[in-house]
Amino acid sequence: MVLEFHTGLKQNNATGFVGTYNFIDRRLFETDGVRVPGTECDYQFSRSGNRPTHGRLYSPRYPSIYPNNVRCSYHFHARAKERVKVVFEEVSLQKGDISCLRRADIIKVFDGRDTNAPAIAMLCNELTGYEVLSTGPALLLQFTANSATPGQGFAATFHFQPPPDSTAADSDRLLKLSFGKAFESLGPEVSATTSSCHQEFSSDGSKHGTLTSPHYPSPYPPNTHCHYEFFGRGKERVRLIFQDFFLYKSADGAVDCTSVDSLQAFVNVDGRLEKVETFCGINLPKPIMSNGPKLMLEFRGTQSSRYARGFKISYSFVENFGINTGRQLKEFPCAFVYNSSESRNGTFASPNSPGPYPRDTECTYFFHGGETEKVHLHFTNFDVEGVLPCEAVSASDYVEFSNYMTEDNRYGRYCGQMKEFHVESERNFFKVTFRSNDRLDGTGFKAIYQFLEVTDEYQAPMQEEASYAMCISRPFSMLILVTIMQLYQQLYH
Structure with missing residues (x-):
């Protein structure tokens, strides 16, 4: 390692710097697996033979910063009926509380041998003490780093757990x-x-x-x-x-x-x-x-x-986080898809609704309309812990919206206790992201979604004596009346 110190031509009152250095034994941070030949950071962890039942694993160069443009795979293979437990003692990738779907540096954990298996966890930013447990004898941990400002990485432990009905498992x-x-x-x-x-x-x-x-x-x-x-x-x-x-x-x-x-x-x-x-x-x-x-x-x-x-x-x-609408995607821990080809309108809610949402949770809702459609969302209840502008400095949970898979600056973050409000997409795709931290929590949100034609104008629902109706004004004075009594009873009662 070489440090260079450069100064400018103009004089200033800067006092410089002072620091300490230590030579650390790299063997203290060696991954207890077998590196796959021809790879930079792919490892195999097997329970075969007399290999240990537990050990440690690290990101490349830990505890120094990891390189960018790297992808590492950690494959775990336990014996039949055993499980794989991984505890992330420390994860330090990028600072902030941005959604993991928008992060260039990310850890994904799959409940099986490859990426076709369901995703157990998707980790980003900074956290400690996060635990995952496989449902079977195989587990895949994939670390991807593509950002220009890499972090320190992660340190974790693994343990091949005995079958659930064994004496050792009972004691555990x-x-x-x-x-x-x-x-x-x-x-x-x-x-x-x-x-x-x-x-x-x-x-x-x-x-x-x-x-x-x-x-x-x-x-x-x-x-x-x-x-x-x-x-x-x-x-x-x-x-x-x-x-x-x-x-x-x-x-x-x-x-x-x-x-x-x-x-x-x-x-x-x-x-x-x-x-x-x-x-x-x-x-x-x-x-x-x-x-x-x-x-x-x-x-x-x-x-x-x-x-x-x-x-x-x-x-x-x-496994569905108490969310009973939409179609759950297995490639994310908590993600649901709503297609207009399957239903033109419906409801969606935060995890565990109507109870308080769980901590340390990120859920994403994808809305896909037809080529000439847009998405209209009507939030009837909203209680997400936080204060505007709902940023990490205030330890706020939040809900955010985007017309794209990536960031969309048109919409700010939403948090706190809010009255009914409406949000509408600019195209036939809309993404809603809910993210909670490890601190306080609220009761979350309930909302109605509806796919409209681009030329349609949304009109707020009018309560009638026997039912609720939603009116949509179309060109040429056409009026479509959609009765949604059960929909509103579910949201308001």
Whole structure:
């Protein structure tokens, strides 16, 4: 390495620089795989023979900046019935919070041997402690760098996990192992061998089911302390929908959940356990969703009463992020397509709607119209955490729009709590991007989409006594009346 210092002809008051240097043993940052002959940075990680079950991997030249115009592939091949777990301890590609679809430097993780497999994760910008787990014995990690300003890269660990039904796998799912030291701060552990109060739910056993508080629907006993753990795989998220909720409520009517019976939800954020929701009282909570394949609930019922029947929750391991419209694309973790050839109008919403959206999530909605069509969006609800102009400096989540696959400066970012508003494309393609960070969250958005002819003018819906109707004014005084009663009932109720 050579450093050059140049000065200009004019004198100035600049004081120069001072720095330190160290010679680092490069062996500390060697990838524990077999490099593919004839490649710069393609590696194979195999469980064959006596090769280790775990190790480390790095981007080229880590911890220095990686080269530009490079593509590296890391292929993982476990034994039959085993899984591949990768934990990104640090990712430092490019600064900011721009959508990964617009980044030149990106990490994509595929749930299989090649890029035809479903994408588990798409990582960019900067993050720590991000974990992925394959559904089978193969996993592909692909790192692409094409920017003119490369970053430091990434450092990660890998682990070939034993089959889910093995003793080793059971021990790996213990609370302190799966959630780290942060779990110890939650209080004494309830023994899974002596109490039914601690339960584990794995997507290997069932993709959906029901959990209840002890003795439900009878009152739960005093001094109850329970833990419920959920373990998904691949790009699965844990979604909880509350069917019943009635905890002990003090007579003074206090709304603070600090010193009363409560149910708390925890997820992994940047490698640490973080509380995302606390529920108490008798109001039925909205659905909640994890930011990854793991979620934990902690129930503390110290008071109880003959009326405190507890809770009943339906759980499911979902890959569609709770988005039930459009056609999901497998080449992105969370992307949905809406074609006018399939439906001229419909609805779309943020992940986990009507509940709060999950953290660390990016979802993209692609709208494809006919050659003479445009896209009109009517947002009926909008609550996305952030303050204008919705940038990284304010740690804002955001929604943005584009007439192209790349950036479109015509539209700014949208965040905060907003009244109903409309957005319309300039061509027959429209892209909507939703992105949340690892901090606060909101309830997201609900919207109506409609494909219109370019010459059509959108007219706001008028409420009638029996139904809602959408009117579209056409040239030559033609009027098309499209009844969408069910559509609006879904969005407004």
